[in-house]
Amino acid sequence: MTFETVHVDLPGRAYDILIGAGILREAGQHIAPFLRRKRVAIITDETVAGLHLATLQASLDAAGIAHSALALPPGEATKGWAQFSRTVEWILTEKIERSDLVIALGGGVIGDLVGFAAAVVRRGVRFVQIPTTLLAQVDSSVGGKTGINTAQGKNLVGAFHQPTLVLADTGLLATLPPRDFLAGYGEVVKYGLLGDAAFFEWLEVNGPAMAEGDIDKRNLAVRRSCEMKAEIVMRDETEQGDRALLNLGHTFCHALEAATGYSSRLLHGEGVAIGCALAFETSARLGLCAQEEPSRVRAHLAAMGMKVALKDIPGDLPDADALLALMAQDKKVLDGKLRFIMARGIGAAFVTSDVPQDVVGGLLSEELARR
Numbered sequence: 409m410t411f412e413t414v415h416v417d418l419p420g421r422a423y424d425i426l427i428g429a430g431i432l433r434e435a436g437q438h439i440a441p442f443l444r445r446k447r448v449a450i451i452t453d454e455t456v457a458g459l460h461l462a463t464l465q466a467s468l469d470a471a472g473i474a475h476s477a478l479a480l481p482p483g484e485a486t487k488g489w490a491q492f493s494r495t496v497e498w499i500l501t502e503k504i505e506r507s508d509l510v511i512a513l514g515g516g517v518i519g520d521l522v523g524f525a526a527a528v529v530r531r532g533v534r535f536v537q538i539p540t541t542l543l544a545q546v547d548s549s550v551g552g553k554t555g556i557n558t559a560q561g562k563n564l565v566g567a568f569h570q571p572t573l574v575l576a577d578t579g580l581l582a583t584l585p586p587r588d589f590l591a592g593y594g595e596v597v598k599y600g601l602l603g604d605a606a607f608f609e610w611l612e613v614n615g616p617a618m619a620e621g622d623i624d625k626r627n628l629a630v631r632r633s634c635e636m637k638a639e640i641v642m643r644d645e646t647e648q649g650d651r652a653l654l655n656l657g658h659t660f661c662h663a664l665e666a667a668t669g670y671s672s673r674l675l676h677g678e679g680v681a682i683g684c685a686l687a688f689e690t691s692a693r694l695g696l697c698a699q700e701e702p703s704r705v706r707a708h709l710a711a712m713g714m715k716v717a718l719k720d721i722p723g724d725l726p727d728a729d730a731l732l733a734l735m736a737q738d739k740k741v742l743d744g745k746l747r748f749i750m751a752r753g754i755g756a757a758f759v760t761s762d763v764p765q766d767v768v769g770g771l772l773s774e775e776l777a778r779r
Contacts (some may be wrong), residue, residue: 412627414634416550417642421570425550425634429579429623432463432538436471439536442572443473444507448536450477451495451522452513453486456540459583464513464538476502480518484557484670487517492556495525499533506530509572515541515588516548516676520566523554527569537574541584542592542626543677545576546599546633551641551654557670561737562662568646576634578626589619590714591677594657594684596629599636601684601705602656605755607632612708619712652759656749657683663734664721673723678715685709685716686771691750693767701753718775725779728772732765 411428426438439448448468452461457479468475478498480486504510510533512522519537526535537549555566581589593615600608611618611629618625637654644651661679668674688702709716718725725731736746745761748768752758 412631414631414638416570416638418570418645421552423571423573425574425576425638427545427576427578427631427634428627429577431575431577432460432580433467435464435538435575436467436469436473438573438575439468439509439511440471440473442509442534442536446471446473448473448475448509448511449499449502449504450475450511450513451498451518451525452477452479453482453515453518454479455482456514456518460513460540460580464511480521482517483672484517484665484676487521487556487670488558489556492521492525495521496529499525499529504529504533506533508533510535511538512536512549513538513540514544515539516544519544519549520554520563521556523552523569523571524556524566527554527567532569534572535569537571539574539576540580542581542589542630543595544592545578545581545630546592547595547637547654549574549576550634550637551651552645561734562665562670564737576630578623578630581626582621586619587675590712591675591681593619593712594677594679594681594709594714596633597705597709598654598656598680598684599633601688601751601754602653602749602757603636603640603755604632605753607636608708608754612711615708615712649759652747653749653757656751656757657681657685657687659683659735659746659748660686663731664718664725666734666737667726667731668721668723674715674721681709681714682716682718682720686775687749688751690748690763690768690771691752693771694750694763697751697753697756701751704754717778718772719779725776728769728776731772732769735768 411426414425526533539545539549552570555563657680660683748763
């Protein structure tokens with residue numbers, strides 16, 4: 409089978425992202441060239457294991473690769489110290505060496521946690537990302553950001569550790585519940601909003617067909633998202649500048665995730681979508697972009713059946729001051745000032761610290777009042 413390839417050209421750490429339906433069935437032959445000894449350790453979650461682990465194991469068997477597997481509980485709550493420690497201890501117990509490979513089979517939680525474990529075990533073990541969700545295929549599996557959540561906030565403990573290979577099987581997206589697919593779509597939309605107006609226009613036309621299962625459109629959206637992320641990561645691997653653009657919507661999102669206890673009340677991609685809408689609304693209030701832009705963003709998200717505002721989050725939320733305090737814990741704080749990703753229009757995002765807190769607080773207060 410032929411698959412599309414996006415190359416991430418980092419000096420000494422270059423790797424390919426293979427994209428297309430059916431890759432998982434051929435994973436063994438793609439992984440084998442990277443192995444000194446034919447042995448891997450697979451870490452997944454219980455839900456993904458039931459759906460896809462046997463397919464991966466069969467492909468490894470066909471390539472003569474020995475394997476063991478650990479299945480963690482599903483959900484964002486797994487991405488913390490307890491399951492991280494369990495994963496590290498398991499990898500050590502399995503006697504995985506630096507020259508071996510660990511495979512992360514799952515969504516963003518598994519990819520982030522396993523990547524971080526691989527980064528610290530023996531001061532760095534190589535790993536392969538096999539993302540099984542749309543969010544992981546277009547975002548978290550690419551770029552080398554790994555980590556876990558703490559009581560203080562999301563992704564505050566982690567490391568930059570690039571994968572050796574990414575295998576994005578778009579056929580696996582057919583097993584996603586609609587809510588999870590749309591949550592991942594929040595990250596896809598983000599790419600158009602931050603730097604490719606033509607891609608956003610394409611999504612306005614083709615997003616519904618993607619959601620309905622059109623595999624060619626899914627392949628195109630995953631490829632374009634990975635291309636954009638790869639381009640930015642190659643310019644700024646460790647987020648000293650341009651890479652912060654990938655956090656469009658995330659400052660609001662991470663505060664909302666913390667406020668909802670990293671629970672199923674708000675999935676990460678849903679928070680990104682709401683955060684992008686809030687970022688564009690803030691930009692309009694600051695006179696950075698026309699008011700039509702946030703309206704267009706919200707209209708597309710609503711047309712896709714997605715959450716677009718704070719009123720769409722079930723349950724209680726803290727007040728605006730408490731949300732601002734959560735935002736201040738964000739990793740994008742520099743010299744004590746919170747950096748925001750604002751927009752001069754669709755496809756024209758930029759990083760700035762010049763966002764008055766009273767404007768953000770006023771917007772949050774209005775949004776909360778509509779609940």
